[in-house]
Amino acid sequence: MDMKFLVVDDSLTMRRIVINALKTLGYEGIVEASDGKEAIAKLMTEGVNFVITDWNMPEMNGLELTKWLRSNPQFENIPILMVTTRGNKDDVIEAMKARVNNYIVKPFTPQGLKEKIEQVMKSVSVDN
Amino acid sequence: MSSDYPNNAAIMKDVLQLLREIVPLLESVRRSIQESAKHIPNASEQLSKVSKATESATVEILDVIDALSMQFSKAQEHIQKFQQELATLHTNLFNNITAVKAGITDSEALSHIETIEQLLQSYSTEKFFDGLLSLLESSKQQYTSIAMALQVQDITNQQLVGISQIIDTVYQYLSTALNRFDHGVEESSITNLEDPKEIVVDINAQYTKSPERQMTADEIVRQWQQENGK
Numbered sequence: 001m002d003m004k005f006l007v008v009d010d011s012l013t014m015r016r017i018v019i020n021a022l023k024t025l026g027y028e029g030i031v032e033a034s035d036g037k038e039a040i041a042k043l044m045t046e047g048v049n050f051v052i053t054d055w056n057m058p059e060m061n062g063l064e065l066t067k068w069l070r071s072n073p074q075f076e077n078i079p080i081l082m083v084t085t086r087g088n089k090d091d092v093i094e095a096m097k098a099r100v101n102n103y104i105v106k107p108f109t110p111q112g113l114k115e116k117i118e119q120v121m122k123s124v125s126v127d128n
Numbered sequence: 129m130s131s132d133y134p135n136n137a138a139i140m141k142d143v144l145q146l147l148r149e150i151v152p153l154l155e156s157v158r159r160s161i162q163e164s165a166k167h168i169p170n171a172s173e174q175l176s177k178v179s180k181a182t183e184s185a186t187v188e189i190l191d192v193i194d195a196l197s198m199q200f201s202k203a204q205e206h207i208q209k210f211q212q213e214l215a216t217l218h219t220n221l222f223n224n225i226t227a228v229k230a231g232i233t234d235s236e237a238l239s240h241i242e243t244i245e246q247l248l249q250s251y252s253t254e255k256f257f258d259g260l261l262s263l264l265e266s267s268k269q270q271y272t273s274i275a276m277a278l279q280v281q282d283i284t285n286q287q288l289v290g291i292s293q294i295i296d297t298v299y300q301y302l303s304t305a306l307n308r309f310d311h312g313v314e315e316s317s318i319t320n321l322e323d324p325k326e327i328v329v330d331i332n333a334q335y336t337k338s339p340e341r342q343m344t345a346d347e348i349v350r351q352w353q354q355e356n357g358k
Contacts, residue, residue, distance in 0.1 A: 010328075013186045014282040020194070020275050056286065058328050085283055085333035087341035089348060096352040103349050105341045106333070107279040110272065112342065123353070 004029035004046065008039040008053040008062065009083075014106075018052060018083065021110040025117075036060025040068065043075060050117070055084035055095070066098040079120045083108060158309040161302055168299040175292040179285050186281040193275050200268050204261060211257040221248060283335045290331030 005022055007030060009015045015032050022030055031046045033039040035057045042048065051069070053062040060068070062082055069075040080100045084091070087105040095103055101120040104112060225245050232238045334341075 009282075011183075011282040011285065013183060013190065013278060016187075016190050017275055017279055017282075020190070020197075020272070024272055056328050056330050061328065085286060085330040087334070087345060088332075089344060092345045092348040093352070096349060103345045105345050106283060107276065107335060107337070108342075109276060 002029055003027055003050055004031065004048050005050045005052055006030075006039060006042055006046065006048040007032045008034075008036065008051065008057070008065065010034050010054065010057040014054065018113075021108075021113050022052075024110050025114050036062065036065035036068070039065055043069075043078075049078065050120075051078055051080045052083055053080065055082060055086050055091070063095065063098050066095070066100050070099045077124070079124050081116055081120055083113075154309070158306065161306055161309075165299060165302040165306065168295055168302070172292050172295045172299070175288050175295070179288045179292075182281050183285065186278050189278060190275060193271050196271055197268065200264055200271075204264050207257060207260055207264070211253070214253055218248065218253075280335045283333045286329035286333040287331060289329045293329075294331075 005027060007015050007018045007022070009018065009032075012034075015034075019030050019032065031042050031048060033042050036053075037060045039051070039053065040060075043051075051065075053065055055062040062084065066080055066082070069078055069080065081102050081104065082095050082100040083104040083106060084095075085106045086092075092103050101123060102116045104116055222245070225241060225248070229238065229241050229245075232241060
């Protein structure tokens, strides 16, 4: 299956860093959005099958985006990887309750990103 | 009762004296708040400028890294292509030498041809090209590390924006306090304080290479998945 990633972050530099890391890992299908609302618009039209989202964003944050996706039958099983600076235990628990598939604390490494993508893909394929 | 009058008078006198002292003190507090408040918008603006400048510089560095990445990839492609062409040339030369050797009867000419063959066999370009490609690969990894280190911009920017929002909130409170000094609590109560703006950044963001925070997150994720049968 050709993977198409949606990278959601309000920071332009962070989006570019995540996209560069994905390209380094050999992934080419990538679209981007600067907040949750823009992400939903992209999800509707771009045929995305993996979401990498930041948490703190204006308009609609990553947690709200996750909750929206999980409550929408079209996207309820889409893999979601949260990549955020929020590293407190309570934050991680809140994200897991919202049903993200995995969690990366910034700053991340390409290797760390690769491992988490693979873990998510593995768990998703087991579920299906 | 009448014996209390001198005491009451003394108390009144003390209260008046206190008021006389409090008024200039309050005026001094007011001036101090006013003076401090004047600098706050400037501080917030300065932080915003720092934030924009670092973002702009980071984008410039990322542009250079992208350009480098493309140039290195092209260089790798050219080198690999050249390496293949050289290998083909090498094979062709050997084939031709073998053909020529088969047709030579003169021993001196044969000896020359064999010398050429030995020279070709002893000269291998493989090591050189492998070394060059490995050098390029290692350079690529180094500039990828530079790009990853630029996450510091996003992380420190969140701290700056968070602090800036706190400064704005403090300014708002100080402005209201000043307004109350000038117009009295009753009158100024018309201008209620707005709710502080929602902070959409993580003010506790940290740029650290310590794996501890990720390990904690991993442990929580693992437990969560176990409990939920994932």
